Amino acid sequence: MTVNEIVGKLTEAREVYYNSETPLMTDSEFDSLEDQLRELDPLNPYFSSVGILPLTEEDGGKIRHDIPMLSMGKAKNISQIEKWMKKLALPEDQIYCLQPKIDGLSASCRYRGGKLLYVATRGDGMTGQDISHIAGHMNDIRDSISFSSGDIEIRGELYLPKNTEYDTKGKPLRNNCVGLINRKEGQDDLKHVRFVAYQISDNSVSSTESGKIELLAEEGFHTVTYSRVSSIEEINDYYEKYIDENRDKWLYETDGLIVAVDDNSIHDEIDSRWVVDHHHHYAIAFKPPAAFRETTLKDIEWQVSRQGNVVPVALFEPVVLGGATLERASLHNFAFVESLMLRQGDTLVIERANDVIPYVRSNKSNVDRTADLFSNSLIPDNCPSCGRKLSESGVHLKCSNGECPEQLIQKIMYWVREAEIEQVSIGTVRALFNAGKIRKIRDLYDLKEEDFADLEGFGDKKITNFIQQVSKSRELTPAELISRLGIPLVQKKALKKLNINTIDDFLTFDDNTYVIGQNIIEWKKNALNREYLEEIISAVSLKDESTGESKGAVAMTGKGPMGRKELAARLEEMGYEFVSSVTGETDILLCEDPSSGSSKLQKAEKLGVKLMSYREFFSL
Structure with missing residues (x-):
């Protein structure tokens, strides 16, 4: 891949990580891609950015951080921690503060005169999103503080605990947390979100990082656990205890530890030795390999996507990992299945990438198998939905039948999600499809109450709600339609900047200067994508984008x-x-x-x- 391609993939992955329920790649894959970019172009501007705003600019005001909320440098093993300590060249008895690196949404609570002024996300490190609305629903964010009347920020992490009573629907806790914070309605569920504090921006309140945590705890904040150590041996002992016990025991999900120089009076001096753009140098993230367990493969389930790719999912004996019981994990594509040479009864190594996403790392039973002699009976010859002969398309098996039932169902459901048609599940779409009531997206908009008469499980209230929800989504602007096509990074604000105001503008757009433009051009090359766009246009009613000045x-x-x-x-x-x-x-x-x-x-x-x-x- 070229440098631009790598930057594009990394940027897209970060955007999806902050906004979507399903990350594009595992944490280790993301780190590996960053390492490739670092080798090819170590001064790339990508490394000066630290995040992606979790909300679009249309969703509210922005907050500029007076003190940037930077990311963390990374170490993958204890020898890299030791190398970092030697680089700092501090006295041997220097104290370090160890604390968990929580996998949540970084946030800052700003206080002035002892009163809460606002709550903001980290965003890109320089500018975050104003999410002050969450404060009234959460006990962890204090309305006032007593230890300072100055202008200070208390920083921490928003997260859903592992034992939450909130129905996550089996999706990652972090992504559920982001969804709750972004939610416009039903904000009472924010009571399930916790804010754990770990830092105060004003060093005058305490000369040590551990002292700040103690001060926050005394003030009534929910704070991180921490330990003060002074040697590489103690850091390693704490790390091993984290791997063996704490990362499963702690109620917040973590993706490593943070090692920071406890004495904050020397932080500025440490930073002055190097350029500070992406991260400070007085602290480092110690990121361990993902937790893993061994289990037995029962079968492979093959699922048909809306694009016709037939995606394998491993079904295995239940295994507890990171406090969660896992029974299935994606195998990505048929080429990955072939590379593992899988058979029923094989011993799989399952890990939770980034301590969240189930992932099949390896097959311990294939060591004596020869790939060129291996015939895998778990790989299908025919589509599990329509029975059409499958073909190889890159790393995927593909069903080329445009009328494949599962492809049609997935296309309809994709639009339901993107159009924000609420309270319509895949089960509802599948039932209507199987009953012959819908075949295309436009059929959703033609349904009448009498069409549900002979269907089980559809009461009057459910029918009325379905028709009302679908009807609300019929009328939309070209920008709203295009932003819902699923093109990476393409949102209404981006379309305005690219001067795409109509469908014709979109169809004729060919400026590849920026990554977003490249994504649009690449998307249009796919014939199935163009057919999908035509189907949507035939189903909805397009209204002109307002061109007048906003009244306010x-x-x-x-x-x-x-x-x-x-x-x-x-x-x-x-x-x-x-x-x-x-x-x-x-x-x-x-x-x-x-x-x-x-x-x-x-x-x-x-x-x-x-x-x-x-x-x-x-x-x-």
């Missing part, structure tokens, strides 16, 4: 007369821009109870933002 930015707090999504749509119809957070650029805050004391109201009053009731604004 409007935020909301408290319960309105209808759902937040419907209210936002009405705002836009009236010529206003909906924003989820109150910032200096917000013109109006809608609320019903000015005395509620919500963080948005407090901020609006400080900034002089106009307050209006929902009834007054919408003239209900």
Whole structure:
């Protein structure tokens, strides 16, 4: 791969990691790709960025961090930690603070005069997303502090604990956490999210990092566990205990340890010796290999994707790993199955990549097998859905039948998710398909109540809700449609910057200057993608993008007369821009109870933002 291709893949992977429920690659694969880029182009600007904003710019205000929230340098083994310590050249009795590297969403709580001013995500390290709305739903974020009246930030990690009562639907805890924070409605579920504090931006409150953690604990914050050590031997002992016990025992998911010089009075001096862009030099992340267990392969299940790729999933004897019981893991593609030379009864090594995603690392039973003599009965000859003969397409087995039932079902379901048609599950789509009620995406929009008459499991309420939800998604702008096609990094804001305002603009676009443009061009090369676009266009009703100036930015707090999504749509119809957070650029805050004391109201009053009731604004 070229440097640009590697940067594109890394950027896309980081974007998906922060926004999606299914990461594009494992943590080790991501690190390996970064290592390749570092060898080819060590000064690439990619290494000066530290993250991707977890929300799009349309979703609310931005917060610029006075002190950048940088990423961490990495060490993969104890010898690299020792090398880092030697590079620092500190006295032998220097104290280091060890703490877990929590796999959550980094956030900063800013206090001024002892009062909470806002909560923000790390974002790209320089600018984060204002998520102050979460504070009113969480006990871990304090409204005020007593140890300082200055302008300070308390930094930590937002996460869902391993023993959460929230229904994660089997998806990674971190991605569920991001989803809850991004949610516009049903924010009561934020009570399941924890904020664990580990840092204070002001060194004057304590001369040590461990002292800051103690101070936070005394103030009533939920804080990280930590240990103070002074030798490489103690670090190694703590690391081994982490591997053997703590990473399974701790209720927050982790992807390693952080080793930091405890004495923060020498941090600036340490950083002054090297360039500080991506990370500070007084701390380092000690990232262990993923946890793994051995188990027995029972079978391989082959699933048909909307693009016709037939994707293998390993089914194995249950194994407990990182506190989770695992019974299945993706095998990615048929070439990977072939390379492992899998047979039923084989001993598999299963790991949780990034301590989250189940992954088949190796097959311990294939050591004496010869690839050129191996015939794998677990690899199908025919499509498991339509029976059509499968062909090889790169690393995949492919079903070329455009009318394959499972491909059609997956295409319909993909649109349901992208169009944010709520409360419509894959089971519902499959039932309608199997009953012959839908075959294409456009069929969703033609369904009437009588079409459900002979179907089991569809009561009046479910039928009405289905039709209403589908109908809401029919009318959309070209930018909304294009942003829902699943093209990496392509969102409404990006389309504006590329001057793509209509479907024709999209079809004729050929500027490959930027990664986003390259992604669009590559997507259009695929005939199946173009057919998918045509199918969507035939199903929906396109409306013109508003070209007039916005009448103003409007935020909301408290319960309105209808759902937040419907209210936002009405705002836009009236010529206003909906924003989820109150910032200096917000013109109006809608609320019903000015005395509620919500963080948005407090901020609006400080900034002089106009307050209006929902009834007054919408003239209900």
